[in-house]
Amino acid sequence: MPLKPHERHVLDFLLKHLLYGTFGGFLFGGLVLATDLGGIRTLAWNSDNTVLYMILLFFGLFITFGSVGMGIGIMSLGEDKN
Structure with missing residues (x-):
C-alpha cells in the first residue's frame, strides 16, 4: 500500500x-567507554x-536517545500562543 504524501512527510520527520x-x-556510549x-x-x-x-549497552542507548x-x-x- 503506497503512502500518501503527508504520511511520508510525517515518517520522514520521525x-x-x-x-x-x-x-x-x-x-554518548563511545564517550562513556573512552x-x-x-x-x-x-x-x-x-x-x-x-x-x-x-550490544545491550548500545541497544539501550539507541532506544533511549x-x-x-x-x-x-x-x-x-507546537506553537506558543502567548
Missing part, C-alpha cells in the same frame, strides 16, 4: 529525529561476554 537521537546515543566512566569499559573488557555486553530525539522533534512542532 525517522530524521530518530537518527539524530541514535547518533547521540552512539556518541573515559571508562564508572569502570564500565573495564568491566566489559574483563567479562566473558564482552560482545553481549556491548532515539526516543528522546523523536520526542523533542514532536514537542518542537
Whole structure:
C-alpha cells in the first residue's frame, strides 16, 4: 500500500529525529567507554561476554536517545500562543 504524501512527510520527520537521537546515543556510549566512566569499559573488557555486553549497552542507548530525539522533534512542532 503506497503512502500518501503527508504520511511520508510525517515518517520522514520521525525517522530524521530518530537518527539524530541514535547518533547521540552512539556518541554518548563511545564517550562513556573512552573515559571508562564508572569502570564500565573495564568491566566489559574483563567479562566473558564482552560482545553481549556491548550490544545491550548500545541497544539501550539507541532506544533511549532515539526516543528522546523523536520526542523533542514532536514537542518542537507546537506553537506558543502567548
